[in-house]
Amino acid sequence: KAGVTQTPRYLIKTRGQQVTLSCSPISGHRSVSWYQQTPGQGLQFLFEYFSETQRNKGNFPGRFSGRQFSNSRSEMNVSTLELGDSALYLCASSLRGVDTEAFFGQGTRLTVV
């Protein structure tokens, strides 16, 4: 059974640019959550999608957005990149939410220069 796949693994972007990250959940999982991980703030919740609907959103500015497709694949977009957006972005998939076991991908390492 394939795990959670995140692409790309590494990205380098310039301030002001935008970026799109992709997450393919485990087959059959309908919930996809996104997290930002930094040394200073740790793991912070960005948003969660279930059946193409955003169910929950963390405390991040509107520059961070996401969506989920009918096949449960999800993308997150960050516009007008700032240096502080440099982080490891992780997605997690679960059957219906994290009251069921969540499986994380390896993450996308975003560096903003």
Place this chain on the structure above:
Amino acid sequence: GESVGLHLPTLSVQEGDNSIINCAYSNSASDYFIWYKQESGKGPQFIIDIRSNMDKRQGQRVTVLLNKTVKHLSLQIAATQPGDSAVYFCAETQNSGYSTLTFGKGTMLLVSP
């Protein structure tokens, strides 16, 4: 806001010892707790979970204890191995069925041969 925290940032043990990693949480409404292990360059990996109607749950070499009275969670690893070296996070959810995981800052476990 309320968050999950850890008492010890780094724990060093010898191979074969038992390890105990602690976590304090402040939200009495939390009803589901999870321990994750994160190795370098990888996403968090589910270890074990426990719901608030339980005090103890055992897995293979791992045990999670929940003390709701003092809002404390611990992860016990028996016969710790070098492969157990990683950062361990506790996490909580505040609403069952909704994917908002609040993570602690993490504890680095270092196992010496």
